[in-house]
Amino acid sequence: AGVLTIGRREDSTTFDPIKTAQNIDNWVFSNVYDVLIRVDKTGTKLEPGLAESWTVSDDGLTYTFKIRDAKFSDGSPLTAGDAAYSLLRIRDDETSLWSDSYKVVDTAVATDDRTLTVKLKNLSVPFLSTLALPNASVISKKGMEEIGSDAYGEKPIASGAFVVDEWRRGDRIILKKNPYFWQADRVKLDGVEWISVPDDNTRMLNVQAGQLDAAIFVPFSRVEELKKDPNLTVTIDASTREDHLLINHAHGALAKKEVRQALDMAIDKKAIVDAVTFGQGTLANSYVPKGALYYYADNMQRSYDPEKAKEMLAAAGASGLTLNYLIRAGDEVDEQTAVLVQQQLQKAGIIANLQKVDPSQEWDMTVAGDYDISVNYWTNDILDPDQKTTFVLGHDSNNNYLTNYKNEKVKELVAAARLEIDPKKREQMYVDLQKMAKDDVNWIDLYYSPYINVSRKHIENFYQNPLGRFFLEDTVKN
């Protein structure tokens, strides 16, 4: 019982699932909306959501879902028609930011009230995973048509554990328990308030002073101190976040594999884990996050060796390399990493000129290829590694995550892995991809970091799965 108050950095922007691509929105959606298929607590398995069960045709092109007997928060029944509508909407609506990811859907039809049949245009193994994306949540067709997307984005009619009671823009979202939720008896809280407290210090102090039950985004530097407080629990949940150093392969000497390898060796990731994450992170050895599907734990990790790096650079004719290091302003961790990396590179004879610009400009410059190296991070949206692999190695429209990385063999393998139905073979393909990426140094993997949240002692079961979903239906406030 009780209302859980959670402090976070920023307020949501909308509740219309197809109109946002930001975690701040998705993390609230997942407890307001429900999806056909969910990702489990460990972040490694799909489990039934609004779809009780499903079958896949032998050619892998036709999916048939049996829709559960559930209700929307306004009490109206949730049908296969709503599910079909939602899927087509995210594919077709012009305001959808996700249409590309669902272009693979050919038709989605409600064969009857409880049966949804989806036909794909072509084979796609990750398809089921994409249905777990919060943005593909099931919305009420009737509701949307009645009140329109603006009102829906403000106060949605949904079928999740909680409903939006009030949204005080910029301040808080007040959720209350949804009595129509099909698992309503699982929900122990009366409600949840997501409160935006932008300043990290203030957010922590709020929990320390007992004015918030919990806060997310605990800065690395505060973990040890908060752990000491007997009133608090610091929860460290595995995440899919991976921080990496982007390298612009199109710039001069960076096109050479040996130079990139030297760069990899010149960076002491351990020092970064120590100084920047205060030991909370773990060394990254693959672009696939640790613990995620098909993660290759034995992937190679180049050891820190500035001298060797220097030699390699000399051999590659790239001594006295000068790099333009782009930093996102306002991101403390980024800035700290940059300061460290700069000094490390110096030991290998590489001069890194730090260039700090405001976040959206940083993004612009990265896209324009106007950088040499820059730190970035990625968190998975879906369970399947295909999405990230395609973006990072698959040579699609974004120049391999803006690195201009080129390797035809990798490209082919990415496409093939998407179509491989046999999980064993598929896993092997992803292991190969991880090895090849490491060898090529498409970018430099730095570290994996967990989700760190803090809560008062009387809060139980407050945790996230690696994709970021909070399981507030399980959270207890004593």
Added chain:
Amino acid sequence: MSVQAIEPSPFSWRRFFGKRLALAIGGGILLFFLLLAIGAPLIAPYDPILQNADVRLQSPCLLHPFGTDNFGRDILSRVIWGTRIDLQIAVIGVLFPFLIGTAVGTIAGFFGGAVDALFMRLVDIILAFPFLVLMLSIIAILGPGLGSFYIAMALVGWVSYARLIRAQMLTLKNADYAIAAVSLGFSRFRIMFRHLLPNAVAGSIVFSMSDATLVLLSGAAVSYLGLGVQPPLAEWGVMVAEGQSFITTAWWITLFPGLSIVCLAFGFSMLGDGLAELLGVHE
């Protein structure tokens, strides 16, 4: 005219400094910082950007009197080197607005009429223009760093000086000696800049001292938003802003640069007070 005996009075420090006390304190503080800035390479015990993983987050001790930050950099050295940047911020951040504002105010006040109306509308616009939008936009356009900051300060800051000088000019241009100058056939340029401006500028000089504090604080605010000087440069505002994460665990990271800002601001204020008394300016 009146003939009165003046008896010499015994020496007293109070009388010696008299009204100059504020001036002396303010000047002393600024001189101290100036020397720090000039002598930074000699005085600072460590390289301000040198990281040392062994002494991270060291509280003040003999080796590091002000402690170290999360990279093991020596705070004292960073504070000393920061003096260079912060003095520069205060001086340049005030100098350009001062020059621009003085020129505009002189011309607007002296010529009046359409020129004045035009400039004053501009002043109205800038006064009503949200400073932050301008500051953040300029920084976003030109990139964070001191250059953008100075430009933004100059674009906004001149207004105060222009208003001060203009108001002075409006009264001074009707002063008898200004009219006398006209009647003597002096050129407008000569009257404006040789006769009126020197008499009009005292208030602005005094104001510039408190303005320097405002500029320092604006710089700190910009640092808080993460748009301060480029790392790893040591600048007080940035140091305070970055040290915020350690405020409950490593107070020394923020305290010393914070105190330096306060002290420098105090120096400017005192100097301003002293100048006000010396130049006979009333706030």
Added chain:
Amino acid sequence: MHRYKFVLTRPLQFLPVIFGISVITFILVRLIPGDPARVILGARATPTALANVRAQYGLDQPLWLQYFYFLKNLANGEMGRSILYKIDVLQLILTRIEPTTALVISSVILSVAIAIPVAAIASRNSGRAPDHAVRIISTFGIGFPPFWLGLMLIILFSVQLGVFPVSGYGSSIGDKLAHLVLPSLTIALSLSTVLTRSLRAAMVEALKSDVATAARARGMPESIVFWRHVVPNSLVPTINLLAVNVGWLIGGTVVLESIFALPGMGQLLVRAIFSRDYMVVQGVAMVFACATVLVNFIADIVTVAADPRVKL
């Protein structure tokens, strides 16, 4: 009341100011490198998605046309649609006006409430210990970075003593007031020092003035001399100073809104600038501009009311 005639004519002069600000903001925000479409799409952006977003918000139109639409909207009392929040900008701003306004007003009240008695004590003891103390404290007080001061106040009053809420805004009036105490105090600690200095100087001057001498010469005790003659005569120059500072404050609350998690316009503005939410930046800038103009207007009215000699 012919002296108040400017109340009717003055608003006309606001129009060019507001218009000028609209043009400058419009140009300025668009000069900023960066693309709102990319910001909201993030790393997963695909070219079609980008084009879609740009088309939806008319960002693919030529600039002058965009400005034309902006003005057209404005004439209809609309400010366009937020790219980030996907709602009407005016509606968005309306939800954010109250905390900022409340913060500014409470800070001003608090600052004045501090400044007047402190300046009174200092000026009536001019040249003696209390005066020196006030001068030194107020000179020091000006130099504290507000974000640092704010945090210190939170640690002291909320975490250690637990008397005021740490942050946020609250819902009932009493609750809101409690939430406003610390942020306004942070502002007041620096604003009141500025006011105190000016007031003190004016009061010291007024205490020595002929007006005060004349009042003393007719046998008025010092308290009447001070409160009925010195204070009213010292307020006028400070009104102007206050107005200028409130003007600064209106656009400058962002840092404190952020520290104290007040859901105001400053935060909205910063987030909008960082995400290139053009319409919101423009909208907020306009609101800030109007507020500043309004504050100056009010200051003029107060000045006229406080000093019968002033004609505007």
Added chain:
Amino acid sequence: MSAPVLSVRDLTIRGHLDTGTRTLIDAVSLDLGKDEILGLVGESGSGKSLFCRSLVRLLPSSLLRIEGGSVLLEGRDLTKVSDAEMLAVRGSEIGMIFQNPTSHLDPVMRIGDQIAEGIRYHHGLNARGARAAATEILSQVGFPDPARQYDSYPHEFSGGMRQRAMIGVALSCNPKILIADEPTTALDVTIQAQILKLLMEIRDKRGLSIILITHDLGIVAQTCDRIAVLRGGKLLEEGPKRAILSKPQHPYTTNLINSHPSMPDSAPVEVIKASGVTKPLLEVDDLNVCFKVGGSLFKGSGKSVSAVSGVSLRVMPGETVGIVGESGSGKSTLARAVLGLAPISSGHVTFDGIDIAQQKASGLAKLRHETAMVFQDPYNALNPRLTIGSMLGEVLKVHGKIAAADIPARIGELLDLVGLEREFANRKPRSMSGGQCQRAGIARALAVDPKLIIADECVVALDVTIQAQIIDLFRELKEKMKLTLIFIAHDLAIVRNLCERVVVMYQGEIVEEGSSEEVFARPKHAYTAALIAAIPDIDPDKPLLRAGMRHDEPQSTPLQPAKCMP
């Protein structure tokens, strides 16, 4: 003399200043009898104000202290009584009227309330009663509509009315003694006469004793019973008015009496008949000057003030013309318009044959080269940041009439000419006295080597003795350098001493013009007659105010709705 109501014994005031300790009032002893008006005269800085303020223990600064002597009021020594007792003395026993009513009246408080304030405090009346009492006082001091004027603010009144209000405030608690510190210095002669008359009436009505401070012996002669002369903080002499005026003991007093401008000068101004010269140097023809007041960018027509309307005037070379008239009558505006310093609305100014309006550039250049102006306020007319030498040097350089090498020598000559030591070249105005500054101002005018000098009230701010010196200097220069002089004053006596021709202005127009002798002997215009009558003569037997007294003052700021050209 009846038993004194107030007697001062050996009063000594010292100032403990940064520069050392100075004795500012040096053992002064004085008595003030009942119903008596005691005139306290002395030059600026002699300690008159200080003396009076010390009587009510309101010294201007804590650095100045009463360090000896006593002030006895009905047996109590005011230098010893408690502060609380002193509050009761101030206002209800001793009332004060100050020199400058504008700065002493609270600008943000209604006139009536300022009077009522004291009544409420001292007599404990309620608001209504105090208002009635204050209204009564307002009518006593000559406010025509006291009930309405009670609610007016000081700035809504003219200087004369403000001084009346000030007197009202001083009378509010019915004091026995009134101290009036130069109550009329800031006022026009006609108004000065009214205020003095009012003071005497009040004295008669209420049986007050008055200490009247002034530096004008004429005023003393006209109003006081006894005279005390103060100089450098010392009482030089004291005695009944007639005794002092006819047989001054101290040479300083003699000097003071002799330099009073109302003394008919020994050498009458000789009229230089325009022999042969027929062309006037300066010709002003139907000149109008209007000022826009109010109005702004957005409302087109504000009101216009016609400061000078339809003035025609000719000045022959070598002539000395005086322009007189009360404050606001347009004297300065006329002077400025003539010199091209104020915009001309219509009419013509011809200088040495060139119409300035028509040949603007060359006309102005010629004007600037051949005319110069001397200003009223000696301090404000000099740039405070320039030394006298550099100021003169600049003028010489800009005009280029003499070679650069000769400039230092010429500066020396100029200083000699105006009677300043040569070392003054290195001084700044702040370190000079008013008279010295005024000489420097004259030197500056002479540096131009002008044909015409316009002196705008250039002696008003100075002490009588220094006034006399400056007038002598002008007379001397006029003869030496064949100058044409236009001398503006509101003090007729000075003009009569210096000028051969006089022009009387009233509300922007010339109401009378003629030779000095003629105008003074037989004023044709009533206004001129009133002006002359209002001059306090140093001879106590030529009583003040023969002319009829008006209680209401002439409207001195004619606000005429756009009578002049747009």
